[in-house]
Structure formats: structure tokens, C-alpha cells
Amino acid sequence: MRQGARAAAAVAALALAAGCSLTDGQAPEPAAGAPRILLAASPSGQRTIDVAGLAVADLAHLERAALSRDAWQAILRVHVAQADPAASADLPPVLGDHAVRDGVLRFTPRFPFDAGQRYTVVFDPSSLPSARGGSAPTPPRALRTMVEVPAPEREPSTRVVAVYPTGPDIPENHLRLYVVFSAPMGLGAGGAHVRLLDERGQPVADPFLPLDVDLWNADRTRYTVLYDPGRVKRGILPNAEMGRPLSADRRYTLVIDAAWRDAAGQPLVAPFRREYRVGPPRERALDPAAWQLDVPGGDTRDPLAVRFPVPLDYGLLHRALHVADDSGRPLAGELRVDQGETRWTLTPRAPWRPGEYRLVAAPTLEDIAGNRIGRPFEVAEAEARGPARARGAVVPFRIGDPLVRTRSGESRPAARPGGR
Amino acid sequence: MSTIRFCLLLVIVGSLAVAGARPAANSEATTGVAPEFQYIGKLAFGPEGVLFAADAQEVSITALHLGEEMAGGTPGTRDVPAIDRKVAALLGIDAGNLLITDMVVDPRTRNTWLSVMRGLGDGAVPVLLRVDGAGELEVVSLDEVRYTRIGVPNPPPAETPLVLAGGREIPIANYPDQVDPAGLIGVQTITHMAFIDGNLFVSGLSNEEFASKMRVIPYPFQVADAGTSVEIYHGSHGQMETFSPVFTFVPYEIDGEPSIVASYLCTPLVKFPIAALEPGSKIQGTTIAEFGNRNRPIDMIVYEKDGEDYILLSNNQRGVMKVPTEPFGAADAIADPIPDTAGVPFETIESLEGVRQLDRLDASRAMLLVDAAGGGLDLEAVALP
Numbered sequence: 001m002r003q004g005a006r007a008a009a010a011v012a013a014l015a016l017a018a019g020c021s022l023t024d025g026q027a028p029e030p031a032a033g034a035p036r037i038l039l040a041a042s043p044s045g046q047r048t049i050d051v052a053g054l055a056v057a058d059l060a061h062l063e064r065a066a067l068s069r070d071a072w073q074a075i076l077r078v079h080v081a082q083a084d085p086a087a088s089a090d091l092p093p094v095l096g097d098h099a100v101r102d103g104v105l106r107f108t109p110r111f112p113f114d115a116g117q118r119y120t121v122v123f124d125p126s127s128l129p130s131a132r133g134g135s136a137p138t139p140p141r142a143l144r145t146m147v148e149v150p151a152p153e154r155e156p157s158t159r160v161v162a163v164y165p166t167g168p169d170i171p172e173n174h175l176r177l178y179v180v181f182s183a184p185m186g187l188g189a190g191g192a193h194v195r196l197l198d199e200r201g202q203p204v205a206d207p208f209l210p211l212d213v214d215l216w217n218a219d220r221t222r223y224t225v226l227y228d229p230g231r232v233k234r235g236i237l238p239n240a241e242m243g244r245p246l247s248a249d250r251r252y253t254l255v256i257d258a259a260w261r262d263a264a265g266q267p268l269v270a271p272f273r274r275e276y277r278v279g280p281p282r283e284r285a286l287d288p289a290a291w292q293l294d295v296p297g298g299d300t301r302d303p304l305a306v307r308f309p310v311p312l313d314y315g316l317l318h319r320a321l322h323v324a325d326d327s328g329r330p331l332a333g334e335l336r337v338d339q340g341e342t343r344w345t346l347t348p349r350a351p352w353r354p355g356e357y358r359l360v361a362a363p364t365l366e367d368i369a370g371n372r373i374g375r376p377f378e379v380a381e382a383e384a385r386g387p388a389r390a391r392g393a394v395v396p397f398r399i400g401d402p403l404v405r406t407r408s409g410e411s412r413p414a415a416r417p418g419g420r
Numbered sequence: 421m422s423t424i425r426f427c428l429l430l431v432i433v434g435s436l437a438v439a440g441a442r443p444a445a446n447s448e449a450t451t452g453v454a455p456e457f458q459y460i461g462k463l464a465f466g467p468e469g470v471l472f473a474a475d476a477q478e479v480s481i482t483a484l485h486l487g488e489e490m491a492g493g494t495p496g497t498r499d500v501p502a503i504d505r506k507v508a509a510l511l512g513i514d515a516g517n518l519l520i521t522d523m524v525v526d527p528r529t530r531n532t533w534l535s536v537m538r539g540l541g542d543g544a545v546p547v548l549l550r551v552d553g554a555g556e557l558e559v560v561s562l563d564e565v566r567y568t569r570i571g572v573p574n575p576p577p578a579e580t581p582l583v584l585a586g587g588r589e590i591p592i593a594n595y596p597d598q599v600d601p602a603g604l605i606g607v608q609t610i611t612h613m614a615f616i617d618g619n620l621f622v623s624g625l626s627n628e629e630f631a632s633k634m635r636v637i638p639y640p641f642q643v644a645d646a647g648t649s650v651e652i653y654h655g656s657h658g659q660m661e662t663f664s665p666v667f668t669f670v671p672y673e674i675d676g677e678p679s680i681v682a683s684y685l686c687t688p689l690v691k692f693p694i695a696a697l698e699p700g701s702k703i704q705g706t707t708i709a710e711f712g713n714r715n716r717p718i719d720m721i722v723y724e725k726d727g728e729d730y731i732l733l734s735n736n737q738r739g740v741m742k743v744p745t746e747p748f749g750a751a752d753a754i755a756d757p758i759p760d761t762a763g764v765p766f767e768t769i770e771s772l773e774g775v776r777q778l779d780r781l782d783a784s785r786a787m788l789l790v791d792a793a794g795g796g797l798d799l800e801a802v803a804l805p
Contacts, residue, residue: 091502093509114539187519213609237712
């Protein structure tokens, strides 16, 4: 609606300009037909800067002229408004195209004007034919104005909805955590907004990896925070200098401040805090033999549950574990990770058919300290050349025939045609 | 639900025990005109007229066939103070809404190229710019630029259609090991690229696993070959070994052997021969220096001065480090945990603080994107120390 109104305003200005022509060399009068600067909008919504009220001769001249970018900008230029005008002297004008269209001199920015950003527009008619004709008693003065595309009114609405791991206990060699937001976040660096406080409420020095890249998921709703691996890994210089960021038997508080901007440019609704108790380092390879499967009955859509003795990595639990049928085809279904990342469930899309299945773990599966199946995060080099490579695992299981209740209350498999 | 508890019969699968050393599977390189990016990130110059640009959002690498556009500006270089504000002004935004994602120098024209994101929110637009020898900033239009691209959307779609016998399709929940045609899933962010003798070398970081791979992708990108990927390890002083993502690297010949000098995420500087980057191999870099906390290299260049070779490393928390390469050939793996600077000696160049981006400009100068005294960033050529 607002765009439509502006387009109408531009059209109104054009009508006034057409009804009042300025003669060559005549200084523009502050009348209805004098040149004026408008923030206009095309029917497609593209914002432009239009100079209306120009003499027909000037428009014709501009239309014929093959002007350089500098020459066009000498006539009409748009600058990003600066808080300190003195600082703007050596800043280039906004990139865009100049043209005579619809009876106005039009500047179309290469990139759309930013909502909420103020722009300074200068129209200098001194290089127009009407100014160069020599008959003007005084040189025409430049017009200067400020325009702004209104920003929609917004309130903070994005929250931190989860931080993984969710359990209160983490090992001293914790390697990575995930921060999940309720809506996509902006591109600004996230590292400055995540802090770790010790028991006295003091920030832990340099606990996280300082990089010039950020690690997000595809829709920028999940941010990965890596502890500095140079401090987590033993026996290398940062670890020797500063020790691990976390110490066993201490409590820490993870704080995410609310100044972190979302994709709409708004801060978070509230800061986020999570307290963790730190235990001894976890330095053993994952052992799928210690996983416990709760296997549902046949012909149901009850979930298969897999329980782990220690929390596994939340992100990897979504792509490094799957269930395959006896021909190796992955089963479609809904994954769920809960109970402090110690339980993984798959609810199949179609009811379980009785038969043989396998839970397949990829070699990339890790716990929250980077330990993999058959290979701890840190492994003695002598072993590393041999068997201590990370490997996948397959856990076979069987979905039995549907259970029926007998009169005595016992459960027994239902008889199936053909038997099994 | 009736629950039956089974005693687990566990099978460790040998065929999966490849520790990431498998060659990447087939990938479809795509070609076209007017490439679009979601998030333009790291840049690297390739063969004549080609600039590689990584998309950090969809994890793809695009070879831009810029041709004559590459040499369109005044050759050479010029310092541009407050370049972030100037680029922002040109693009019509406040400097606070500009993100410069990489800076590289064209080794042929000595022009500087910047990849930036215009805006930080929903409407952010990727932009490629060139700064020429007259100090002119030019937005490089990709409207008529031919390209070839390799990579896959990341993450893959939530479901993948599975074609059954008889042509029937069923959607299956997505398990990336089944749908990772370019071997790039799990990379998430490309941290560095370099073109070496017909191959594009790529390092990256995963947002979900500590291990990540070096990738070697032949160029021109082939329809059916996404190159090889090799996992890189780090041995700490002959005792413990871990996976070790390479964050940045530079090609360098050590005692006649083409090599990679790489900075690990955990700060050691390591070397390994390029010939070792073979499918199926497991590479453990030889540590040649350790830099300690807050010294993680972000960019690296090689140069020669007074008959000696050096590597210059920039860092976003401390100054620039200068490392003589002469001891590299002899440098054995650092054998003991040393509570002080270890391995080859290095010098911190105190005068070069706040360096955000670093590239080699010519034989005697480096180009820096460096914190400006009054805030913001300057583009500045400096003599190599």
C-alpha cells in the first residue's frame, strides 16, 4: 500500500512538471514545476530516486547524451548518510544507473535501498544545457535532500530454544556445543555473543575457537561452538600454556547475550544461561555393545529406541545412525533425540514388518568429546596405525511377530500364515 | 507398546572402516552463465582468467570464467583507507551491515579482489569486487560470466526418493552417507582453497564433527570426478594422535618435494608431501612449529627475502608471524611437549597488528586488510618483513 502511494506521488509530480516547462538557462523557481527530488517506486516495487520538473530540453539532452558514470553522478548522486558529514567526503556515491524515463531523471540503485537507512541525494543542475546556455542570471543551485525507506516496525521475537548437550553434566574434554534458535539468525559473527563463566561469575579466558568463519546449519538456526581444540588436546602448546577450558569438579555457566541479531536485524528476546557440572575427561572409544535397544512389536508403528551409556553428539545423531531392513534399505521415519542425548528413537513411517533389521552407525558418530566407535578422540600413536581407526558398526535386531494376549494374560506371538 | 529386549549381537563392519579415506563419490559438475551465490566466501585464483569462489551456505565451489573481465581495471595496486566504509557506501549500506569474507590478490594484474556480503539479514546479497591500481572499487558483474560449479546443497533435502524395482519411488529419511555425491557434506564451511598444478586443494571445517578432510579436485571440474578426500591427523609429540582439521595452508617445495605447509585448527604448523594426498592414504602431518594460544594462523603466504624463504602467517588475535623455512626439511616431528615455543623459530612482527586478511602482492610486498586506527578496515600494501 505504501509503495503504491509513493508511486502515485511520483506520478503527481510528473503531471506538475509536464504542465510547466523551464526555459534554457532559467533558474528553477520554487514553484510547482521546479525540479524536485522524489523517492519513487516502480510498479514492481523497485525504489528509485527521481528528479521531476526538469525542462523538456534538458530531458531530451540527457536522453541523447552518452555520459560517463562520473558525469551522471555530477548531476545526480546518492550517498549513504553518515553520522559525521565530514567523514563522508571521500566516500563514493551509491552505485546505480541513471536514465531518463517517464519524463523524469531517474537513478536506480544497483542494490535496493536499505529500509531504515537514510540517503543524501544531491541534484546539481549546473551541468545541464539549461544552465550552460549563458542566459541564467545566477547559476542554478544544487538541490539536496534526505530520503529514507521506512523500516517495518519489528519487535524482538527470536529466542534460544535449546543448547546441546542438554544434560547438566559434561566431561572436562567437552569439544563442541550447539545453540539452536527459534528463527534464522543474521550473518554477523556469533563468537562475541557466547561466553563461559566460572563459579565466581568471571569469564573463562579464551575457551572457544576464535575463527574468521562461523559454523551454521543451512537455515542459520543452529550455531556450532567449538571449544579451542588446542587447549582440549593434551600435550600441545596451548594446552600446556593454559590447560583445558573446563576443569573437572567445577561448575560453569554458558551465557548467550541478547545482543545477537537475527536475520531481521533484531536482538534476541532474552539472554540464555545454562549451568553445567564438569566431570572427568571422557577418553574412551564408543562401544556399540553397550547400547541398549528397545525393540517394538511387529505390525506397530511404535518407535525403536536406542539408549547410550553416555551422551552422543546431537548433530551427528541426526545423520550418522540409521535403520536398514534386511535388504539394506534405510527405513523412512521420524528421528528423535532426547534424554540428554542418551536416547535415539526412530518412529517408522510404515508399521514394522516382522523380520531382520540392523541399526547402522557411521564411522563419523561421536560423543560430545569427539570419541568415535573404536577410536577415542586422542589415541596412542602406536595404536593409531593399527586397529584404532574409527569404524562403523552394525547392530542386528529382529522385529518379532505381533503379540497377542492369551486368556491367562501371557503374551505370545500371533500365529501368522505360513509361520516363521 | 510391547517391548522385547534383545541381547545385542554386534558386528563391526570392516567395509565401513575406511576412516574417511575413500575417494569422494561421483559428482555432477554444473555449467552455465550468471552464477548465483547464497553466501560468497573464500576465493582463489586459478588458471588464466579463472577465479574460484566458494559458497559457504550451499557448500559449492564455482570456477568463474572471468576472461578479460579479470584484467579490466588499471593494473597494480593502491592503498584504500577505510575500505569497508567505501565498499559499504558504494553498495548503499551502513558499514556495520557489510561482511568481508575474503581478500585475494590477482597474481597477474596485482589487483585486489574482495568477496563480501551486502547486508547481514534476510536480504543479504553476495558481491564480488575488484580494487584496481587507481584505487577504483568496481563491483564485478557476474551477469554474463560463464561458470562451472561442483558441490551439492548442504544439508541434503530431508527426504530422498528411493527408486524401487518396477520404478516405484518411496521417500526415505535422509541419511547423508547415502546422498553425499560430492563428498562435501560434513564440510559446511570451506576455509581455504589453492590451485596447484591443475588441482584445486580445499580445506574445510565441519559443524558437526571434529575430523575434516583435505580435498584435491582436478580442474576443469569433471562431471564424474569430485577428486579425492583424505583425512589428516596430528600426532602430538610422538604420543597421542587425533584427527586434525587443516584450517589454512600454502603450497611449498621442501627439499625438492612439492609439499603442503598447513596450519591445524589446534595451532601446530605442519608439513606433508602433496604426493601423499592419495585416496586411501592416511596423512599425519609433521609438526614443524607450534605457536601457542591465541596464535592460530588465518592466512599464510610464502616469500623470499635476501636469499631466504619465509612463511608469513596472519592471526586475528595477535600480530603476524614470520617463519624461516630453511629448517623445514630437517624439522622432525617435535618429539616432546615443550612448554614454550617449539620447533622452528618464528618471529612475531609487532608492527603488523590487527591483520584480518593477508595475501602476497608481489615479490617484496604483502596486501593486508587491517584494522584501521579509528575503527573499520584499511586496504594496505606493506613491505614484506
